[in-house]
Amino acid sequence: xxxxxxxxxxxxxxxxxxxxxxxxxxxxxxxxxxxxxxxxxxxxxxxxxxxxxxxxxxxxxxxxxxxxxxxxxxxxxxxxxxxxxxxxxxxxxxxxxxxxxxxxxxxxxxxxxxxxxxxxxxxxxxxxxxxxxxxxxxxxxxxxxxxxxxxxxxxxxxxxxxxxxxxxxxxxxxxxxxxxxxxxxxxxxxxxxxxxxxxxxxxxxxxxxxxxxxxxxxxxxxxxxxxxxxxxxxxxxxxxxxxxxxxxxxxxxxxxxxxxxxxxxxxxxxxxxxxxxxxxxxxxxxxxxxxxxxxxxxxxxxxxxxxxxxxxxxxxxxxxxxxxxxxxxxxxxxxxxxxxxxxxxxxxxxxxxxxxxxxxxxxxxxxxxxxxxxxxxxxxxxxxxxxxxxxxxxxxxxxxxx
Numbered sequence: 001x002x003x004x005x006x007x008x009x010x011x012x013x014x015x016x017x018x019x020x021x022x023x024x025x026x027x028x029x030x031x032x033x034x035x036x037x038x039x040x041x042x043x044x045x046x047x048x049x050x051x052x053x054x055x056x057x058x059x060x061x062x063x064x065x066x067x068x069x070x071x072x073x074x075x076x077x078x079x080x081x082x083x084x085x086x087x088x089x090x091x092x093x094x095x096x097x098x099x100x101x102x103x104x105x106x107x108x109x110x111x112x113x114x115x116x117x118x119x120x121x122x123x124x125x126x127x128x129x130x131x132x133x134x135x136x137x138x139x140x141x142x143x144x145x146x147x148x149x150x151x152x153x154x155x156x157x158x159x160x161x162x163x164x165x166x167x168x169x170x171x172x173x174x175x176x177x178x179x180x181x182x183x184x185x186x187x188x189x190x191x192x193x194x195x196x197x198x199x200x201x202x203x204x205x206x207x208x209x210x211x212x213x214x215x216x217x218x219x220x221x222x223x224x225x226x227x228x229x230x231x232x233x234x235x236x237x238x239x240x241x242x243x244x245x246x247x248x249x250x251x252x253x254x255x256x257x258x259x260x261x262x263x264x265x266x267x268x269x270x271x272x273x274x275x276x277x278x279x280x281x282x283x284x285x286x287x288x289x290x291x292x293x294x295x296x297x298x299x300x301x302x303x304x305x306x307x308x309x310x311x312x313x314x315x316x317x318x319x320x321x322x323x324x325x326x327x328x329x330x331x332x333x334x335x336x337x338x339x340x341x342x343x344x345x346x347x348x349x350x351x352x353x354x355x356x357x358x359x360x361x362x363x364x365x366x367x368x369x370x371x372x373x374x375x376x377x378x379x380x381x382x383x384x385x386x387x388x389x390x391x392x393x394x395x396x397x398x399x400x401x402x
Contacts, residue, residue: 003259006133006165008174008212009125010041022060023089024188035194042122047259056214061364073120079265085360090194136254142247146181149224155343172211180218200241219345257329285377337363
């Protein structure tokens with residue numbers, strides 16, 4: 001007997017036309033249609049009295065109060081829930097209270113409640129459908145669909161992590177796919193609701209073979225399809241999603257995980273930097289060079305002005321980041337509430353193939369750039385509300401927990 005019990009469920013959440021979209025400051029207007037439905041999906045695992053719920057949702061971000069709301073409706077403790085946003089830039093705004101840690105956002109109460117209700121529903125249905133199961137883990141790589149968006153030769157992890165639950169009768173229950181990449185194929189000009197490539201990934205994985213498919217992002221702060229995509233339309237969405245699905249389908253080497261479940265949760269206070277610190281960073285950074293230097297410089301100055309405006313109007317001087325660690329047999333999931341740069345994600349899992357980073361999980365704290373980005377004064381480093389020392393402290397805290 002395996003000792004695991006597993007169940008999964010999924011639901012769609014419709015987004016009404018006219019709803020503002022999240023992700024791009026240059027968006028010209030609200031949604032005017034839906035390309036593909038946004039989903040909320042859950043995998044529930046239980047090896048004994050403890051229960052773990054991994055929830056994957058097609059949103060640009062989540063906040064911790066969403067986790068608390070789902071916990072209240074399901075009766076699960078918050079530390080047993082990993083709520084993972086795909087970070088699609090073609091989903092609605094108004095669901096999370098902050099799309100930037102230093103700026104409070106207007107809430108669409110009806111839409112927010114719809115996502116909470118869907119999250120609670122799929123967790124409850126997954127929990128009610130538990131069957132004895134095997135839980136296993138594998139990894140593969142995929143190339144040509146993503147890269148470092150600041151430098152095509154920069155740090156990038158091509159690994160696709162796959163967690164699957166399968167009934168003892170061989171029936172597939174769920175497949176969790178983890179891959180670090182911004183779902184930003186559809187551009188700012190697009191005004192249709194879409195899960196972007198994670199939606200295509202799910203469509204191209206046969207439910208009979210893979211069960212409920214959940215996509216989770218990784219350390220994707222500086223990773224996207226910027227240098228690898230052929231276009232920014234639905235055709236490219238399908239190409240990238242299909243390539244990722246093919247990598248998952250071809251994966252044959254899985255390690256069965258022991259029926260052991262443990263989790264821990266900690267919160268870290270991340271102080272915001274001052275405007276003077278931000279301006280000092282900007283002035284110290286080297287001026288961009290190359291064919292697109294003017295465009296890069298304009299983008300950097302826009303980022304500086306936007307962040308300054310946010311920080312002047314913020315109602316707080318820090319962000320409480322919630323870090324979750326979930327142990328599933330030999331596997332450890334590291335929940336990061338924000339956009340961790342690839343090099344920092346690699347540092348967390350280096351020489352530890354049993355570790356997986358879940359980005360955009362249980363909160364959104366903004367960008368966590370590496371030192372190279374701070375030295376270069378990239379948009380992400382200027383858009384982050386934190387000094388590099390704060391990011392270093394966060395990484396040290398996680399390292400001690402591991």
